[in-house]
Amino acid sequence: MTASMLTASFKFLFDRASAVLDRRAEAKKGDSKQDQAKDAPDELAKLQEAMRALNVYREHNLTLSKEDAGLVGLLEDVHAELEKILGEPIDLEKECRPGVRVEVENEDVTGVVTGLWVGDVAAGGSADVKVRNRDVKRGAEVTGMRIEGTLG
Incomplete structure (x- = not known):
């Protein structure tokens, strides 16, 4: 294991x-x-x-x-x-496939928050992303996961 x-x-x-x-x-x-x-x-x-x-x-x-x-x-x-x-x-x-686990917690978001940004996810790979924000200000950006390419 x-x-x-x-x-x-x-x-x-x-x-x-x-x-x-x-x-x-x-x-x-x-x-x-x-x-x-x-x-x-x-x-x-x-x-x-x-x-x-x-x-x-x-x-x-x-x-x-x-x-x-x-x-x-x-x-x-x-x-x-x-x-x-x-x-x-x-x-x-x-x-329990191998993967990535990301947890992000913020009080106030005034800019850009990205939980996970990857180029590709291999077959059998996994991602568990949790993004918690108390207050997202006007113009701010929150992204839990961004994948450029193919998932799986």
Whole structure:
């Protein structure tokens, strides 16, 4: 697994598991016995435990390394538990293609802001661009992504 694949897998699995756990918590609040019946308590407990450990990496902005056996094991655990809970396989290579992730945040924009500007995107490449601006002044310009050439 490459470093970019590890980073993409971490983000994908963390986000997907967080969404699953949030939905289960909401279902529990609503006392939806039908949703709860689908989940084995052991699977949810294992997922929650692995997510607590992964959250340490996220909160402390720790380096993600494929040589970190503990990290790789946690990602494998989250992957396996998600597949059990969701009842379907998750193809990480398909979901976590190497790509670029850009986040730009601005208070006031008075000039030009471009999140990502590339000449071409190779087949299988991907880009995730988030540009957040509080106030874009008259005459200012904000572009999330600009690609000159063919996408994909």
